Amino acid sequence: MERRFFLKSTSFGAGGLLISSFIGFMGCETEPVEPWEPNFFLRIMPDGTVEFSCPQSEIGQGTSTGLTQILADELGADWDKIKIQLADGSYEKFPGTQGTGGSNGIRKLWEPLRKAAAMAREMLILAASKKWDVLPVDCYAKDGFVHSTKTQLKIAFEELLSLVKDEYPSEDIAYKKESDYQYIGKSISGHKNKKIVTGSLEYSMDVTLPNMVYARIVRCPVFGGVVKHFNADAVEKMPGVIKIVQIEPIPVFENDFVGGVRSGIAVLADSSWRAIKASELLEITWDYGANASLDENAIFKEFEKNEKAVNPIDGGAFSDFPNALIEETISARYTIPYQANACMEPLNSVAFHKGYEVEVWAGTQSPQMTRERIAELTGLPLASVIIHNKFAGGGFGRRFFTDFVEEAIILSGKVRRPVKLIWTREDTISASKYHPYTVEYWSAHLGKNNTFLGFSNRGYFTRASNYPSYLYGKPIRFHESIQNSAKQLLPRASWRSVMAYPWGFGMESFMDEVAHKLGKDPLAFRLELLGEADVSSLNRNPESPYQLDARRLRKTLETASQKSGYTKTTKEGRAFGVSAIMYNYSYCAHIAEVSVNEGQLKVHKFTSVVDCGKVINPSQVKSQIEGSIVWGLTALLKGCITLKEGRVQQSNFHDYPLLRYSETPEIEVHLIASDHMPTGVGEPGVPGVAPAVLNAIHNATGIRLRDAPVLEIPSTLEAQG
Amino acid sequence: MISLHINGKYYTIEDDPATPLLWVLRDSLGLKGTKYGCGIGQCGACSVMVDGVSIRSCTLPVETVTDKTIVTIEGIGTEHKLHPVQEAWIAEDVPQCGYCQSGQIISAVSLLDQNPNPSLQDIKKAMDGNLCRCGTYNRIEKAILRVKSI
């Protein structure tokens, strides 16, 4: 009763409510209005701000903007009143929806977030309808108000805060109709853009705490090596140096490399620059360990030996064919080098180990797992580990791994002060975790009269039997993944599109090779297979709203063909190259246009078509595809990570270059209009980039290149492997 | 003690004179819009304008700019009063992670200040030193062309 009375007495305006709630003015006995938090996603504040606690990380992939659009529409909120915060790591609040990877953000949250927002909306409507004594069905929520269709009354969400607490949402809520969407489907500029362009977005690199110290670690340059002894006498005397700490290595988990810390020496100082400068003067003697004599050639040789010796079949897709039918087999091998993520914001984190509690500020893709790792590391209960997730300057999979937080915790534990740990660019290139060096082996089996029977595939990285990214419908045999004893030569990181990268590189290059062998146009060959393919056997859960469909991939390819004016032959000096990939239920076709003149490759244009189901934000989807093309071209054409005596040979952007603006092709992205469930776009554009270019190079020159990176185009046909 | 003129204000600092301007801005003055990306002049994340020219602050000892006019991203515009270049960046939805964008905008503003009507070639030349791992280059081009056309 009191609440109702209070609301009535102040319902003349939000301002009155606001003032009374904050300063309890004139001694009236009304209780202050509290923020309303109907669920863990959102909170409505007395001033009308809608706080969105975004469980997904924001690393530049745009998910936090897309999710905000979903929330805004379903709640009926005013866009300008939404404040977006990245949620602290919490399995309790966001079970299974907080890890950012696999281009899954929108896909995983589409249902739960809509439901949460719709429930809140229903409760606000119930509260308003009672207040007005009208039926809830005659009310709707829009722009931060509940409106009545019958009476033309409207009331701001914040004015319902006291009333809404007494409401219960009904079990089955109706979602908003698509025709009522104001935000979903619109190209809304990223929510953090205003802050970015004024330099005021706070990354973890920018976090400053009272009494904070800065740290840089010199890590053993050979993975698995340890500090033998060190001399820090000179360093200790340098101005601003606070402490030198030896970091004991923490082994990575056997097969996933998520955590783990390299052996090294840390310098803690009173500024970033002093910590970095001083660390360069450390005299460290290392015991490099078993990897010190190895490089990627050792891995390659072992792969080759392995491939030739034993080749058991480990599974397959679609009905197989008897070996007796095989008249001819053609094979190809593709090598994909180590790559670094090289996020523009070097890895860093701020940690404060207070003894009884730990607090972390980090741009992480895995706030929950980080929390668990830190609890394990410190022996503290989960409740005492607080992970504040920050906007990150790129992640691409690297920030899924927890090493750069573990290190800061160790250091803060030694000084009991907040520590900002900075990786230099050199550290992120030379002593990090990497996309692994991989080799993919493909074969195509032909029967009488060049009939195409099916494929065989063997790779190091392919998790063949559970990897349904192959939609061509023809039988495919997966052979047991290649093993190598130097698996830990460098620790593995996820790297934008992860295992789909070597897979797509091989598959989409080889599709062209098979087409040429059969005397078919590579694009027409793919369309033919996709048109006939029944991939329903790949859909393990018939109840799931996500079902693979080869026709959707076919459509992207057809559209790309039309939009690009694809021809088999060179047009105006340009040759075309094709690829088509499905990745986590999103479909993407690329057509690259290149020319090769006197060994000089120029990538002129990409025409790309994406089907990611319902498009939440066309501009951001296109952005991701544009970025994926730049990413893929960097990996194919700019360089890679190589080893010598166990050490990474590259250290910074001068020897690990990224594609530059002047090298970026024209990019045209088309989106397929679709009513399918929305799916992600951060990665699906990546795996097809390299094969599209390689296929185009083949069409331009007749040269088939199978090994990345491609730093020059050999001038003769014999040069091909 | 060193004095600096940044974004129309005078500051005095006590850093070692050889400290790169980047770290003075970030750690001593709290102007954190200028970013560290490589430390060797390769990426442009640390770009600031010194006497109107876009320069890499990560390799610039602070003692060399004491008598210069420095403008950082914080001096270009504010959230409430955006510079036309910043407006164009938002209109074209340029940023992805955003980390390189202070540097990109500094280079773009410096270009347009000196040459309000740049050709595509001029743009390529002026912007090629700024790396973007997220691959926003084509949108940066569109944004600059958008400013040019108004």
Ligand code: FES
């Ligand atoms: S940080 Fe200065 S150019 Fe990269």
Ligand code: FES
């Ligand atoms: S927007 Fe991420 S590096 Fe440029």
